[in-house]
Amino acid sequence: MTGVVVCTWGMGRGGGPPTGTEELLTLGRKTARALDAPLAWVVLGPLPNDAAAIAGRHGVASVEHVTDGRLERFEADVYVEALAQYCRASSPRLVLVSQTHDARLLAPRLAGRLGATVVMNAIGLAAGEGGRLQVTASAYGGDTRVVYDLAAGTGWVVGVATSVLVPEPLADGAGAAPVREVAVDLASVKERIRVIARAVTEGPRIEDADIIVAGGRGLGAPENFRLVQELADALGGMAGASRPIVDEGWTDPSRQVGLTGRITRPALYIAVGISGAGQHMVGCAGAKTLVAINRDPEAAVFRYARYGIVGDCLEILPELIRVMRT
Amino acid sequence: MSVRIVVCAKEVLDPDAVNNYALEGRLEIGADGRTLTQTSIPRVMNAYDEQGIEAALRLREAGLACTITVVSVGTADGSEILKHAAALGADEIVSIPIDASTIDHHGIARLLAAWVRSSGGAGLVLCGRQASDDDQGVVPALMGELLDMPVVTVARSLASIGEGEMRVVRVTPDGDETVEVSCPAIVTISNELGQPRYPTMAGRMAARKKRATVVPPETLGVADLRPQVMLARQFVPAVKGACEVIAGATAAEASERLVARLRADGVLRA
Numbered sequence: 001m002t003g004v005v006v007c008t009w010g011m012g013r014g015g016g017p018p019t020g021t022e023e024l025l026t027l028g029r030k031t032a033r034a035l036d037a038p039l040a041w042v043v044l045g046p047l048p049n050d051a052a053a054i055a056g057r058h059g060v061a062s063v064e065h066v067t068d069g070r071l072e073r074f075e076a077d078v079y080v081e082a083l084a085q086y087c088r089a090s091s092p093r094l095v096l097v098s099q100t101h102d103a104r105l106l107a108p109r110l111a112g113r114l115g116a117t118v119v120m121n122a123i124g125l126a127a128g129e130g131g132r133l134q135v136t137a138s139a140y141g142g143d144t145r146v147v148y149d150l151a152a153g154t155g156w157v158v159g160v161a162t163s164v165l166v167p168e169p170l171a172d173g174a175g176a177a178p179v180r181e182v183a184v185d186l187a188s189v190k191e192r193i194r195v196i197a198r199a200v201t202e203g204p205r206i207e208d209a210d211i212i213v214a215g216g217r218g219l220g221a222p223e224n225f226r227l228v229q230e231l232a233d234a235l236g237g238m239a240g241a242s243r244p245i246v247d248e249g250w251t252d253p254s255r256q257v258g259l260t261g262r263i264t265r266p267a268l269y270i271a272v273g274i275s276g277a278g279q280h281m282v283g284c285a286g287a288k289t290l291v292a293i294n295r296d297p298e299a300a301v302f303r304y305a306r307y308g309i310v311g312d313c314l315e316i317l318p319e320l321i322r323v324m325r326t
Numbered sequence: 327m328s329v330r331i332v333v334c335a336k337e338v339l340d341p342d343a344v345n346n347y348a349l350e351g352r353l354e355i356g357a358d359g360r361t362l363t364q365t366s367i368p369r370v371m372n373a374y375d376e377q378g379i380e381a382a383l384r385l386r387e388a389g390l391a392c393t394i395t396v397v398s399v400g401t402a403d404g405s406e407i408l409k410h411a412a413a414l415g416a417d418e419i420v421s422i423p424i425d426a427s428t429i430d431h432h433g434i435a436r437l438l439a440a441w442v443r444s445s446g447g448a449g450l451v452l453c454g455r456q457a458s459d460d461d462q463g464v465v466p467a468l469m470g471e472l473l474d475m476p477v478v479t480v481a482r483s484l485a486s487i488g489e490g491e492m493r494v495v496r497v498t499p500d501g502d503e504t505v506e507v508s509c510p511a512i513v514t515i516s517n518e519l520g521q522p523r524y525p526t527m528a529g530r531m532a533a534r535k536k537r538a539t540v541v542p543p544e545t546l547g548v549a550d551l552r553p554q555v556m557l558a559r560q561f562v563p564a565v566k567g568a569c570e571v572i573a574g575a576t577a578a579e580a581s582e583r584l585v586a587r588l589r590a591d592g593v594l595r596a
Contacts, residue, residue, distance in 0.1 A: 111469030
């Protein structure tokens with residue numbers, strides 16, 4: 001077993017690589033150095049714009065473009081088999097994926113098929129003792145961190161929470177990396193999951209929002225969520241929510257920010273009446289500026305915040321809306 | 327023909343209690359450096375797994391001829407979670423006793439898959455989308471490989487549409503997606519399914535008489551249970567805590583100051 005592989009699929013905004021790719025390449029580069037192994041970037045399906053140049057900035061030795069007509073869009077059985085064939089041919093020591101919904105299925109299926117060892121929710125990697133891999137991951141909805149030792153001698157597949165990482169391109173990055181076309185044989189793969197109705201994105205996605213105002217139980221009553229929406233509108237942003245109020249039906253699940261909801265990384269995140277549970281903060285810890293508004297000065301959310309207002313959010317929200325509108 | 331539904335359930339430390347300790351800054355890791363020590367934290371069934379049972383009960387209520395078996399690996403002695411499953415309406419409860427600290431999720435998937443095979447197979451395997459302790463969520467997919475079953479993840483609802491076919495509505499970042507899959511299949515259930523029910527008094531009474539079928543792990547013929555993933559350490563993350571509190575005599579004043587700061591920082595347009 002040899003190299004470190006960063007694997008991505010799909011496109012991000014403007015046809016570029018999907019969200020989290022550069023963060024993953026950064027982690028891949030550092031880990032490859034620690035393991036004294038070469039770094040490859042495997043792209044399943046259509047190649048994103050500027051892939052070769054981006055790869056060059058991250059010290060990628062080769063962009064491995066796995067092409068096949070059946071890889072146009074993510075389908076679990078086809079994708080797992082394509083990546084498994086690539087791995088059987090090139091025997092990477094470590095495969096890294098950014099932890100999307102699809103990756104949460106693909107990574108363990110791949111590991112199962114290859115007899116590899118899998119861990120998800122990773123936020124850090126290091127070479128361990130005796131040829132092991134040391135993985136730091138979040139647990140208990142972000143309330144704790146765990147450090148796992150992954151056994152030596154098996155391949156490793158690791159799902160990475162890229163939303164909490166920062167991309168660090170090389171200052172003296174080489175030019176474009178070479179792109180190698182890799183063929184796979186998917187003729188015998190039967191996709192067992194038949195999509196009847198695709199998800200249709202209705203309007204903008206909260207994952208892509210630059211400004212988010214998110215409300216929690218501190219709003220007191222379902223009808224007060226309206227204030228969160230009004231402030232979001234006044235700021236030109238989107239409204240988000242914590243899981244408890246989504247579970248209670250105050251707003252739509254598509255607004256839920258957190259471990260089991262949406263992972264966001266806006267420029268500005270205003271948490272209103274949100275206590276700061278780990279599982280929520282996982283979904284907004286990547287915000288550049290976090291503002292907390294909470295009645296309880298001891299609320300955990302203040303530990304994450306850049307700015308805080310201690311007070312009743314039902315008094316403060318209308319004032320913020322007023323200030324923003326004038 | 328009756329479908330055998332298997333629901334996999336894990337016992338976890340109550341995540342709400344863990345979270346309350348964490349929010350108060352009082353969460354403690356034991357001398358072994360690995361486990362949470364507060365003995366006052368109750369052990370409960372993973373809430374997503376409870377929703378797996380709820381999904382099974384809804385299928386039965388919708389008219390699917392089925393039996394519901396709830397199985398748990400490594401549940402502590404005296405655990406109430408299988409009793410709870412029986413009280414909710416499980417026809418059979420199964421315990422595979424093993425010291426949970428000695429195996430990893432690969433071992434758990436191997437034990438569950440071997441037990442499913444040796445106990446007559448399953449038409450449908452339901453699991454919670456992840457466990458609320460380690461949040462890994464990999465056991466269903468690992469079982470899918472071992473049992474050669476398709477795995478449909480993060481379901482908000484599922485329905486039998488006849489001829490061994492299931493229709494599943496999945497939660498995705500782009501909205502709901504509807505898929506169909508042929509049984510046998512594995513489906514993972516998310517909280518969007520809605521609140522699981524409470525046991526009825528009659529259910530609780532009936533559950534008292536129900537005994538778990540105990541399946542010793544060594545009878546399942548799993549060659550290797552040595553963990554590939556070993557928990558070395560657990561810790562409570564330090565949060566940077568550089569919050570600047572914006573004060574004001576009134577809500578209006580504090581709001582104006584906050585907006586002024588965000589504009590000065592260039593976060594908001596002036």
